[in-house]
Amino acid sequence: MALEFYNTLTRRREPFTPLQPDQVKMYCCGVTVYDYCHLGHARSYIVWDTVRRYLMWRGYDVHYVQNFTDIDDKILNRAKQENSTMAEVSNRFIDAYFADLRRLNVLDAVEYPRATEHIDAILKLINALIEADYAYPAGGDVYYRVQRFPSYGKLSGRQLDQMQAGASGRVDPEDPEGNRKQYPFDFALWKAAKPGEPSWDSPWGAGRPGWHIECSAMIRANLGETIDIHTGGGDLVFPHHENEIAQSEAVTHKSLANYWLHNGMVNVGGEKMSKSLGNFTTIRQLLDAPNGPDPMALRLFVLQAHYRKPIDFTAESIASAQNSWETLKEGLLFGYRFGESLGWTDTTDSAFGKAESMRIPADSDFSDQRSEAVQRFQEAMDEDINSPGALAVLFELAKDLRREGNIITHEGKTTTNAQALRQQWQTLVVLAQVLGLEAEPEAESNDGLSDDVIANLIAQRRDAKKAKDFATADRIREELKAQGIVLVDKPGGVTEWHRG
RNA sequence: GGCGGCAUAGCCAAGUGGUAAGGCAGAGGUCUGCAAAACCUCCAUUCCCCAGUUCGAAUCUGGGUGCCGCCUCCA
Structure with a gap:
């Protein structure tokens, strides 16, 4: 069986072959830290965390890097509003990012490069682009000359002469930046600092990097010239990722990333959840609301749809996910609740119930019965991370265990073989953890009624x-x-x- | 105007040529003082519409309709 990914670059599903057999270099576009993460961010990072976990389960050593954009107009505006500094604002929201995403069981990246910590690498890259005539300074700014890069548009499938400048309705015709550009679709690599703004010295004067350049520079610094997988939201395909390719490949003459993966948006009432529309719900708003869902229910909500499709956020869908999670959780807690009465001898071991201690390797021989579930799980996930299909396997295991548990609760025993139940439970726990779904056994509370x-x-x-x-x-x-x-x-x- | 995507039960959602996974919600039954819990059973002859290819189509082709994303804030 072979793992396949839908590659935005080729618009096809392709077998996954990493540059080095057992290692995957993966870069995920992170957040601009000027506010709390909303459910759109949650989806993106849950999805890529799941891809990462699956690759790990498949036996790869995954070098997962995710950036923080900590220089940006929005951060500056927020700092100004709060009479604070850019660094203070970004640090605050980086802390919030970790607090929120860890609740959703998103694993920490191996590295979290920040734009402000890579100014040298950025300046070096801009210099190289100017020297090769791919970029030009203009009034303290530096712009990328898109017409010089022949394959500009290859990722997003568009051609410069067919694009409509300003079609997004966001370009301010009064912005002097437009006059400094030689061509409307040229984009800024370096922006001259306005008075009072934080800035760095450069050959073109004091300023700060543009948005796209940081990713090119940091990927090169942290992962090398070519990486295996580059991920991000579907709304980043153009221009952000297109520009990353143009910046990197013009200098390295090598492919920036072999596989480009993009996740679908979270919609509200059929429209994309976004800051600008004001229709967003932050992760903490949702989870901390009275009767808010379990963080794992939010994770389940995300994984119950295929990652490339849009999902609609509604109260009903969250409530449904919460109920689904209760079902799954009962299966996941089966061993803690009933293992002892089934005669399992290791229920007091510290490693009991830990997925690591009962690893089921991917690509097992699938000969025993337990492996049938593992096989179906793997087949689903191999097909471009079909998490809904994989979840169907988990639910079948969990519902079975829940029934057995209820029989034990009500009848005092079950006729099902204790070792078979053991294997089934292990399988469920291990596979659920591959999707980042974990249930904590309740602590024995002494504060209840005796x-x-x-x-x-x-x-x-x-x-x-x-x-x-x-x-x-x-x-x-x-x-x-x-x-x-x-x-x-x-x-x-x-x-x-x-x-x- | 350009590029891309989506349309499957009350809701969510898999399924890319072989006769519709899974979840939520719901219904009936057993049990019960009633209920709850539990257990058992049921829940799309059909996949937006029309035409075509095929022994066979939710899946392929052509034509519609509707919705969404992107076209220099964006996960």
């Missing part, structure tokens, strides 16, 4: 039932339920209970 109190209340309820005082009986059930105690009436007037 067993004695519960037994006493159950006895009271039994007496009330005998006296046909059902109002009292139901009130006791409700009170216990409010404490997280669920009562199960058995034939013969026996009442059992369990937490949760």
Whole structure:
């Protein structure tokens, strides 16, 4: 079986072959840190984290790099508004980025290069572009000459003569930048500093880098001239990634990235969630709202759609994802709740339930029954990360385990083989972790009602039932339920209970 | 005007030639004082429309319709 990715560059699905057999160089375009991350960002980073995790499970050593854009007009504006500094604003939102994305179980990148820390590399690259005549200084700025780069437009599939300058409606005709450009689609590599703005010295005067150049410079510095996978939101294809290619390849004469992967947008009411439309919900707003979803439910919401398709964010879809997560979680917690009663001997080991301790290698021989699920999972993920298909496998495992757990809860035992259940549970835990879905076993809470109190209340309820005082009986059930105690009436007037 | 994408049940969503995965929601049954929980069962003759290719099409071709993204803020 071969892993395939849909490559924006070729507009085809292609088998994945890294530059070096066991290693993957992966770069993900990160955020401009002037505000909290919204659900669009969440989707993007969850998706690329999942690709990374899958590659790791497939046996690759993944060198995953993601940048922070910490120089930008928006950061400057925010700093001005708050009477603060650019560095203070960007550091604050970088901290927020980590806080939010770690909640979603997004793994930390190997490196997080920042534009402000790579000014030398940026200046060097701009110099090389000027020397090769791909760029020209103009009034303190430096612009890239797009017409000089023959394959400009190859990623986004457009041709310069067919593009409509200003079609996005965002270009300010009064902006003097337009007059300094030799051609409307030339873009800034270096911007002259306005008075009072943070700036760096350069051969063209004090200024700061343009948006696109940092990625070219930092990829080269951190990963080399050619990388395996470059990812980002679909809205970055043009101009950002197109410009990265133009900047890098003009100098290196080598392909910047072999595989370009782009994720679909998060929509609200059919429209893209974005800062400019003001229709965004931040990650923390959603998760911290009263009755907000579990972070894992948000992750599930994202992974239940294929990464390239748009997804609509609605209260209903989040609620549905939350319920789905409850189902999956019950399967994931099966071993913690029932392992002991099934006679598993290692439930108190520190490694118990940790996916690392029960690795199932990809490309197993798929001979035993457990491997059928692994195989289907891998087949789905191999096809351009078909996470919805992979989740179907997890749900089948989880629902099965949930049923077994309920049988144990209600009957006290199950007829299913304990080792078979063990394998099924392991499979679920391991595969779920490949998708970044993990459930923490609840800590034994001592602050609830004691067993004695519960037994006493159950006895009271039994007496009330005998006296046909059902109002009292139901009130006791409700009170216990409010404490997280669920009562199960058995034939013969026996009442059992369990937490949760 | 250009480039690209999408359209599958009440909702979400897989499925690129062989007879519709999965999730959410829902229905019936068993059980029950009623309920809850649990367990069992059911839930698209059909994939936006029309025409064509084929033994066979949700999947391929042509033509429509609708929606979305990008065309120098953007994940």
